[in-house]
Amino acid sequence: xxxxxxxxxxxxxxxxxxxxxxxxxxxxxxxxxxxxxxxxxxxxxxxxxxxxxxxxxxxxxxxxxxxxxxxxxxxxxxxxxxxxxxxxxxxxxxxxxxxxxxxxxxxxxxxxxxxxxxxxxxxxxxxxxxxxxxxxxxxxxxxxxxxxxxxxxxxxxxxxxxxxxxxxxxxxxxxxxxxxxxxxxxxxxxxxxxxxxxxxxxxxxxxxxxxxxxxxxxxxxxxxxxxxxxxxxxxxxxxxxxxxxxxxxxxxxxxxxxxxxxxxxxxxxxxxxxxxxxxxxxxxxxxxxxxxxxxxxxxxxxxxxxxxxxxxxxxxxxxxxxxxxxxxxxxxxxxxxxxxxxxxxxxxxxxxxxxxxxxxxxxxxxxxxxxxxxxxxxxxxxxxxxxxx
Amino acid sequence: xxxxxxxxxxxxxxxxxxxxxxxxxxxxxxxxxxxxxxxxxxxxxxxxxxxxxxxxxxxxxxxxxxxxxxxxxxxxxxxxxxxxxxxxxxxxxxxxxxxxxxxxxxxxxxxxxxxxxxxxxxxxxxxxxxxxxxxxxxxxxxxxxxxxxxxxxxxxxxxxxxxxxxxxxxxxxxxxxxxxxxxxxxxxxxxxxxxxxxxxxxxxxxxxxxxxxxxxxxxxxxxxxxxxxxxxxxxxxxxxxxxxxxxxxxxxxxxxxxxxxxxxxxxxxxxxxxxxxxxxxxxxxxxxxxxxxxxxxxxxxxxxxxxxxxxxxxxxxxxxxxxxxxxxxxxxxxxxxxxxxxxxxxxxxxxxxxxxxxxxxxxxxxxxxxxxxxxxxxxxxxxxxxxxxxxxxxxxxxxxxxxxxxxxxxxxxxxxxxxxxxxxxxxxxxxxxxxxxxxxxxxxxxxxxxxxxxxxxxxxxxxxxxxxxxxxxxxxxxxxxxxxxxxxxxxxxxxxxxxxxxxxxxxxxxxxxxxxxxxxxxxxxxxxxxxxxxxxxxxxxxxxxxxxxxxxxxxxxxxxxxxxxxxxxxxxxxxxxxxxxxxxxx
Numbered sequence: 001x002x003x004x005x006x007x008x009x010x011x012x013x014x015x016x017x018x019x020x021x022x023x024x025x026x027x028x029x030x031x032x033x034x035x036x037x038x039x040x041x042x043x044x045x046x047x048x049x050x051x052x053x054x055x056x057x058x059x060x061x062x063x064x065x066x067x068x069x070x071x072x073x074x075x076x077x078x079x080x081x082x083x084x085x086x087x088x089x090x091x092x093x094x095x096x097x098x099x100x101x102x103x104x105x106x107x108x109x110x111x112x113x114x115x116x117x118x119x120x121x122x123x124x125x126x127x128x129x130x131x132x133x134x135x136x137x138x139x140x141x142x143x144x145x146x147x148x149x150x151x152x153x154x155x156x157x158x159x160x161x162x163x164x165x166x167x168x169x170x171x172x173x174x175x176x177x178x179x180x181x182x183x184x185x186x187x188x189x190x191x192x193x194x195x196x197x198x199x200x201x202x203x204x205x206x207x208x209x210x211x212x213x214x215x216x217x218x219x220x221x222x223x224x225x226x227x228x229x230x231x232x233x234x235x236x237x238x239x240x241x242x243x244x245x246x247x248x249x250x251x252x253x254x255x256x257x258x259x260x261x262x263x264x265x266x267x268x269x270x271x272x273x274x275x276x277x278x279x280x281x282x283x284x285x286x287x288x289x290x291x292x293x294x295x296x297x298x299x300x301x302x303x304x305x306x307x308x309x310x311x312x313x314x315x316x317x318x319x320x321x322x323x324x325x326x327x328x329x330x331x332x333x334x335x336x337x338x339x340x341x342x343x344x345x346x347x348x349x350x351x352x353x354x355x356x357x358x359x360x361x362x363x364x365x366x367x368x369x370x371x372x373x374x375x376x377x378x379x380x381x382x383x384x385x386x387x388x389x
Numbered sequence: 390x391x392x393x394x395x396x397x398x399x400x401x402x403x404x405x406x407x408x409x410x411x412x413x414x415x416x417x418x419x420x421x422x423x424x425x426x427x428x429x430x431x432x433x434x435x436x437x438x439x440x441x442x443x444x445x446x447x448x449x450x451x452x453x454x455x456x457x458x459x460x461x462x463x464x465x466x467x468x469x470x471x472x473x474x475x476x477x478x479x480x481x482x483x484x485x486x487x488x489x490x491x492x493x494x495x496x497x498x499x500x501x502x503x504x505x506x507x508x509x510x511x512x513x514x515x516x517x518x519x520x521x522x523x524x525x526x527x528x529x530x531x532x533x534x535x536x537x538x539x540x541x542x543x544x545x546x547x548x549x550x551x552x553x554x555x556x557x558x559x560x561x562x563x564x565x566x567x568x569x570x571x572x573x574x575x576x577x578x579x580x581x582x583x584x585x586x587x588x589x590x591x592x593x594x595x596x597x598x599x600x601x602x603x604x605x606x607x608x609x610x611x612x613x614x615x616x617x618x619x620x621x622x623x624x625x626x627x628x629x630x631x632x633x634x635x636x637x638x639x640x641x642x643x644x645x646x647x648x649x650x651x652x653x654x655x656x657x658x659x660x661x662x663x664x665x666x667x668x669x670x671x672x673x674x675x676x677x678x679x680x681x682x683x684x685x686x687x688x689x690x691x692x693x694x695x696x697x698x699x700x701x702x703x704x705x706x707x708x709x710x711x712x713x714x715x716x717x718x719x720x721x722x723x724x725x726x727x728x729x730x731x732x733x734x735x736x737x738x739x740x741x742x743x744x745x746x747x748x749x750x751x752x753x754x755x756x757x758x759x760x761x762x763x764x765x766x767x768x769x770x771x772x773x774x775x776x777x778x779x780x781x782x783x784x785x786x787x788x789x790x791x792x793x794x795x796x797x798x799x800x801x802x803x804x805x806x807x808x809x810x811x812x813x814x815x816x817x818x819x820x821x822x823x824x825x826x827x828x829x830x831x832x833x834x835x836x837x838x839x840x841x842x843x844x845x846x847x848x849x850x851x852x853x854x855x856x857x858x859x860x861x862x863x864x865x866x867x868x869x870x871x872x873x874x875x876x877x878x879x880x881x882x883x884x885x886x887x888x889x890x891x892x893x894x895x896x897x898x899x900x901x902x903x904x905x906x907x908x909x910x911x912x913x914x915x916x917x918x919x920x921x922x923x924x925x926x927x928x929x930x931x932x933x934x935x936x937x938x939x940x941x942x943x944x945x946x947x948x949x950x951x952x953x954x955x956x957x958x959x960x961x962x963x964x965x966x967x968x969x970x971x972x973x974x975x
Binding site for chain 1 (some may be wrong): 400401403405409
């Protein structure tokens with residue numbers, strides 16, 4: 001059934017359809033709509049779930065770790081400062097191999113206090129062992145959230161579904177909501193690999209010596225590798241029922257492109273618009289949308305980009321002292337491919353500033369003019385400011 | 390759906406069935422929390438030392454009988470005190486600093502009303518018979534209190550009452566609109582049902598008193614102040630001048646008294662207020678003439694306020710100097726007074742003003758300037774010079790070579806003459822006699838001191854008997870020690886009252902009953918300062934699962950094997966029922 005939904009509502013609908021049993025969350029803009037809707041569903045009985053109110057995101061994740069260990073499907077949503085506060089327990093969730101799913105709304109980190117879109121919050125958690133899936137529109141948000149449960153539960157790793165603040169979380173779009181029966185066919189009830197059971201008591205995650213820790217970490221690495229392949233399989237099943245699939249990456253006009261943009265999140269939609277305009281002018285330009293960031297689809301990225309003359313990565317995030325984070329990953333994916341194209345890194349739209357089709361077009365022509373990248377990162381749209389003296 | 394992708398990962402999860410109990414994290418502790426109940430400020434302000442924090446807790450739980458019995462352990466007259474006590478407890482209520490004091494007196498009255506309605510019989514722990522008989526002279530609040538506590542302590546008691554019905558000042562001195570007769574009768578019936586004998590119509594003269602000293606093991610003298618203090622001004626013997634207490638007594642006795650015209654009531658105590666308000670109800674006009682100011686009046690402020698509401702006029706700073714009778718009228722000559730500095734008791738010191746005396750023409754004058762002992766032998770020895778005389782805070786105990794011990798109590802010995810102080814006096818007398826019989830007169834002061842509530846001056850029978858209250862720290866919980874984060878602003882209950890119009894035409898009780906629901910809500914406002922009400926914050930907040938509860942959840946204790954001494958339980962206890970000590974200081 002098609003409905004006009006906010007991105008936040010799309011997440012909540014997916015969580016309802018996934019028959020999540022325990023939800024815990026702490027409100028934070030711009031994520032709050034998601035858990036508001038869910039608390040309403042729980043209170044009114046539209047969902048048969050427990051909703052745990054907590055005093056912080058740290059406790060929220062701790063509560064979900066407990067609940068998931070007891071063998072139930074769980075969900076939370078957060079962003080920015082909230083996600084940062086969860087950091088310690090993000091490691092715990094993956095180390096304990098708990099397939100918790102989180103809705104992560106990309107919001108800038110303070111200071112300056114800023115509630116608008118910026119990817120640094122989720123990308124700063126890239127080493128925590130969580131699967132990360134970035135979404136372009138609300139339909140993808142809904143579909144990805146449902147798929148995230150299948151994927152996470154298959155490989156026993158937690159997953160975050162990432163959506164841009166406001167551009168997605170608060171924007172209304174038509175979304176096709178699957179029937180419960182369809183979702184049930186796709187997503188079987190959670191069958192945990194292990195549970196805490198008071199009838200057969202044991203404690204999980206006790207002290208582990210150097211003798212075993214390396215192997216545990218290697219298992220997580222292997223599970224992440226599996227996730228890449230399992231994702232294709234999950235999407236295949238999903239597509240058979242729902243008729244939609246996204247791919248770990250999506251190549252847009254990449255076949256014959258001299259210059260390929262690499263984008264993620266809603267910037268991809270803007271890039272599609274810019275491409276239409278540039279292609280109509282005869283420019284050979286393409287775009288590579290990266291959906292799956294962890295595990296990073298190295299092969300798919302390399303395959304898509306290696307033929308291009310130049311690659312330009314647009315990052316709405318930054319790793320201070322290094323560069324845009326997607327640019328780092330793309331460079332790393334390409335560096336061992338013989339004759340790989342140069343990678344131009346552009347930083348734009350931090351803290352919710354608009355990335356327009358015109359801006360992308362300007363970047364395109366600048367890259368076209370340049371033989372090689374001058375710097376690791378070019379910050380676009382910088383304005384003169386009055387500095388404190 | 391079977392996976393097509395061959396998974397490399399077979400979960401390698403560390404887990405152990407070995408207990409972690411061997412890791413006794415309690416050894417890390419350098420601060421030690423413990424459950425330690427403390428003393429609520431209200432209970433120390435209550436002359437009867439009632440365990441108010443616990444009473445309110447029991448009301449919140451709907452345990453009305455237990456709450457009522459908790460009062461009866463310290464005060465035999467909750468139905469009376471819930472109505473006429475000046476509730477100093479509320480003046481010390483910590484909740485005042487938050488929003489408004491808990492309506493403690495309303496709760497007390499509610500419990501008494503509920504017990505009366507259901508004809509509840511109290512189950513109180515009576516001590517084994519002491520094999521001694523005590524004679525009590527006077528069935529006012531002091532005598533009833535002494536008899537009540539002596540009865541619980543295992544003594545046989547007999548009360549001698551000169552009047553035709555028991556109750557003393559409660560029956561004859563307090564108007565029915567404050568204390569209905571039925572309420573008093575219910576209290577008396579319960580007291581008598583405990584085995585206390587009240588012999589009415591038996592006045593005790595000085596010779597009879599000497600006889601009692603020969604046939605009983607002790608005598609308590611609580612016959613009160615019944616003789617009106619004279620004004621000592623010319624003309625006070627004129628017809629139409631009468632004493633206020635007699636007027637009140639006649640009304641309570643059913644005499645059809647009228648009070649036509651204008652009456653002047655001279656005095657500033659509760660009796661003056663009661664007389665003035667009774668005159669209004671009898672269709673007259675009442676003017677209270679007081680030589681000091683309203684704020685100096687010994688009458689309870691709420692009573693003064695009610696009197697003014699009902700149309701009583703108050704003339705301040707006027708001292709009567711003479712009364713002249715002319716025909717049907719009385720001319721009262723009044724000297725205006727003025728304030729010059731302060732008295733020793735903090736009230737304004739009054740001196741005659743420079744202005745000339747004024748006159749007031751009235752039809753009737755009532756004196757209510759205080760009462761005194763009716764006979765010289767009612768007065769205890771003024772000093773302790775004579776051997777065997779002990780001046781205690783609320784009574785005087787005499788154990789001399791003339792034989793059995795005698796205790797003077799009630800109005801004869803209390804500084805403030807009111808019902809609750811009289812009850813405190815009777816309780817002190819009972820405890821003092823029990824100590825005297827068991828341990829000798831020399832032990833009285835020391836043993837009384839060991840059962841003070843929060844350091845005194847109120848005494849607790851429960852502490853005396855070694856009940857759970859004895860385990861409490863005498864430390865009085867201050868507002869700063871309450872974790873007010875756990876409380877929300879809630880308006881204090883407003884007790885329904887008769888309309889002014891209804892009040893002016895009858896002696897019906899002014900304050901009406903409240904429902905159990907309202908009482909539970911009001912009691913829920915109580916912080917329960919210093920006592921555990923089982924809120925389980927300690928249990929919920931303990932990060933080490935070191936708060937252990939009994940299976941029925943009534944008791945909690947700390948598992949020191951694992952308590953790391955973080956102190957969260959103590960910080961989150963809303964009511965300071967826990968204490969954190971440095972390890973090794975206890």
